[in-house]
Amino acid sequence: MPELPEVETVVRSLEPIKNQTIIDANVYQYQLRVGSKIPANFCDDIKGTTITNIVRIAKYIVINLSNQKTIIVHLGMSGNLLLKEQNFTPEKHTHVLINLTNHTLIYNDPRRFGLVDLIDTNSISDYFAKKSMGVDALADEFCPSYLKTKLQGRKTPIKIALLNQEVVAGLGNIYVCEALFMAKIHPSTPASSLKKKDLEKLVPIIKQVLQKSIQAGGTTLKDYKSSDGTPGYFVQELLVYGKENLPCPTCKHPIEKIILGGRSTFFCSKCQK
DNA sequence: AAGTTCACCTGATGGC
DNA sequence: TGCCATCAGGTGAACT
Numbered sequence A: 001m002p003e004l005p006e007v008e009t010v011v012r013s014l015e016p017i018k019n020q021t022i023i024d025a026n027v028y029q030y031q032l033r034v035g036s037k038i039p040a041n042f043c044d045d046i047k048g049t050t051i052t053n054i055v056r057i058a059k060y061i062v063i064n065l066s067n068q069k070t071i072i073v074h075l076g077m078s079g080n081l082l083l084k085e086q087n088f089t090p091e092k093h094t095h096v097l098i099n100l101t102n103h104t105l106i107y108n109d110p111r112r113f114g115l116v117d118l119i120d121t122n123s124i125s126d127y128f129a130k131k132s133m134g135v136d137a138l139a140d141e142f143c144p145s146y147l148k149t150k151l152q153g154r155k156t157p158i159k160i161a162l163l164n165q166e167v168v169a170g171l172g173n174i175y176v177c178e179a180l181f182m183a184k185i186h187p188s189t190p191a192s193s194l195k196k197k198d199l200e201k202l203v204p205i206i207k208q209v210l211q212k213s214i215q216a217g218g219t220t221l222k223d224y225k226s227s228d229g230t231p232g233y234f235v236q237e238l239l240v241y242g243k244e245n246l247p248c249p250t251c252k253h254p255i256e257k258i259i260l261g262g263r264s265t266f267f268c269s270k271c272q273k
Numbered sequence B: 001a002a003g004t005t006c007a008c009c010t011g012a013t014g015g016c
Numbered sequence C: 001t002g003c004c005a006t007c008a009g010g011t012g013a014a015c016t
Helices: A003-011 A042-046 A121-129 A144-151 A158-165 A173-181 A196-215
Strands: A021-026 A052-057 A060-065 A069-074 A082-083 A093-102 A104-108 A114-121 A256-258 A262-266
Touching: A003 A052, A003 A060, A003 A196, A021 A042, A042 A069, A042 A114, A060 A121, A069 A121, A114 A121, A144 A158, A144 A196, A158 A173, A173 A196, A173 A262
Parallel strands: none
Antiparallel strands: A021 A093, A052 A060, A060 A069, A069 A114, A082 A104, A093 A104, A256 A262
8 A cells, every 4th residue: 555655644744743641551362464464562661651752663653652663664555544533443454553642643553564673773783774775765865876776786676676665665666657758668578677867757757657646645546545534635636557548648548567576567569668 | 696486464355 | 246357555585
């Protein structure tokens, strides 16, 4: 579900719970993503603490607590963090419920591809270093020369390389399709064969499409919503994602769909060479 | 070892 | 109405 713009939107929408105290918490389903369980002491360890800050790291939501612990949330494909009225009754896929001073924060995730973790705040950098993620797609360090280096020697299609979080962090299927279309780059192009000129075009376009989506509150295809329940309106601005057989917005040639790395890939074979 | 494929899980949708 | 196949904003393990 959520790529960088959706996660960023959620983080911003959680502003109201900053400085609120955690009254208590409940976990209804410890087993989420394979190989990742919510720590058994999660509820005990966060009870009575105050939320000091909430930030986004790549597609992760990072919630700092006053006791030097930090909650990590990844939304997977179908996860939501939602702010509800107090005494909210958990729903079928509510896995975590946190009662705060003035709200109840819940984590819903039907497919359970997401992740909720609790770590020591001073180990955050280690935690993410282990994932060997690339720089954030919106960071200044994400520049054409950085991308050039990262694509060095990669014969895999550029579409797949950009989905790889070790190359650049934050992109997902929607925005890679959109950015490659806007940059007129064929998704199957071997990553290392892109020229300096291509990358100088592509990088700003990636940032631009992400920023524009954040302004629209992200893209809601199905499950995604902000923590106040509102959907993302960038879906209305999508140019190629999900547009198979519809006319290309530039040349009217039908948009095609191919599978790359097991993911649907939408593009215009006339515009993207 | 880079490049693929597949599994994880639930729900929605469409064809028959 | 029901049953089956297919597909979905992600990730990482297990293949070649």
